[in-house]
Amino acid sequence: MTDQVQTAEPLLEVVDLKKFFPIRRGYFKRVVGHVKAVDNLSFYIMEGETLGLVGESGCGKTTAGRSILRAINPTSGSVFFRDPHLGRVDVAQLDDEKLRVVRRSMRMIFQDPYASLNPRMTLLDIVGAPLRAMNIAHGSELEDRVAEMLRRVGLRPEYMRRYPHAFSGGQRQRIGLARALAPNPKFVVCDEPVSALDVSVQAQILNLLQDLQEDLGLTYLFVAHDLSVVAHISDRVAVMYVGKMVEMAETRELYTNPMHPYTEALMSAIPLPDPRPRQKRVLLTGEVASPANPPSGCYFHPRCSYAVDLCRTREPELEEVKPGHFVKCHRARELSLTGVSEILARQ
Structure with missing residues (x-):
């Protein structure tokens, strides 16, 4: 870097x-x-x-x-x-x-x-x-x-x-x-x-x-x-x-403090060499939304375990929730999601 x-x-x-x-x-x-x-x-x-x-x-x-x-x-x-x-x-x-x-x-x-x-x-x-x-x-x-x-x-x-x-x-x-x-x-x-x-x-x-x-x-x-x-x-x-930006931040910030549920799911799928127990894997249900026929509201809501009624009806805006940290999620400020600091420790 x-x-x-x-x-x-x-x-x-x-x-x-x-x-x-x-x-x-x-x-x-x-x-x-x-x-x-x-x-x-x-x-x-x-x-x-x-x-x-x-x-x-x-x-x-x-x-x-x-x-x-x-x-x-x-x-x-x-x-x-x-x-x-x-x-x-x-x-x-x-x-x-x-x-x-x-x-x-x-x-x-x-x-x-x-x-x-x-x-x-x-x-x-x-x-x-x-x-x-x-x-x-x-x-x-x-x-x-x-x-x-x-x-x-x-x-x-x-x-x-x-x-x-x-x-x-x-x-x-x-x-x-x-x-x-x-x-x-x-x-x-x-x-x-x-x-x-x-x-x-x-x-x-x-x-x-x-x-x-x-x-x-x-x-x-x-x-x-x-x-x-x-x-x-x-x-x-x-x-x-599905064609849209859902989160953007400095690398260390994104990996240690993800603020979008999709980012959290991606982080949980990273293989780590440490054999000791780690956080529970976030398994996404359902299929990836079709870019030819996307769902209403947030495109990710059919697969999101944190989705509420607002997510199904209104598409969120990409907002700067913290300095330099942009997120496209209605619940970004209230969710506490898990990152993977172990990856950065090996860099």
Whole structure:
């Protein structure tokens, strides 16, 4: 985790971001509804910090990351980014020419190191692709830049003539890191970059990400479902449920003092190495709400043991209950929930 932020203005600010996918049926493919993958998502990330974005599979984490980078176009909302070339811009509203400029500073590391690399391209082609596409380097200069990036991620420069099949999963993820960082970005979306790797390799990649962040001044949005990993690398953590933000706080505060019942349930599922008895596991009943047909009121109320009538009829607002601690729950101020301080003790 990085030191405290140096500037007062966020590097990235997401405001009311939405991404809806249309549901089409019938012969004429008429739109009969929408899958609300990301719904009114708002948060900020300061320069040099790491924000962890967590939640169950299908909650909209990856869609949010791709919408921020305009890998897919958001339905509505704003993504304000402090670009070194253009200044503060709304990425969601940029034309193609300015978007190409901004993409030098906003990059993505993908989840699957096997599917994200073209097997017919050498490392020189893979890592050098963004440098060519953005007209940053060509010829011998490009080879020098690729060699330097390979060294930074722990690979030997002479590997640049080899193909991805010659490398292990951990090495392939290092290649993905080199490709993402080749244009010298300021902001990187890490889309579950270690979930497909062995545990020992996960630690190596996480440590590499932290070293690169310190050396290159990077800012991360770290998307993951493993809360142990998120605790290790994040300065703050945001929790998503069915496309909506339900809680966000500084890492230690969130893990030791969760204020949303969904966050408490996630914390209770973290495996701990201590064989001694621990707090009772919070088991959620029922199914995850459908983003195509969410329930009324709070989306989490059908699975929440603390729900009252108000939760079933009115959706709560995301409020700052304590300084820097945002919660979307009607009962946040009255509930006393259990965290997992043991995880932080091992960091």
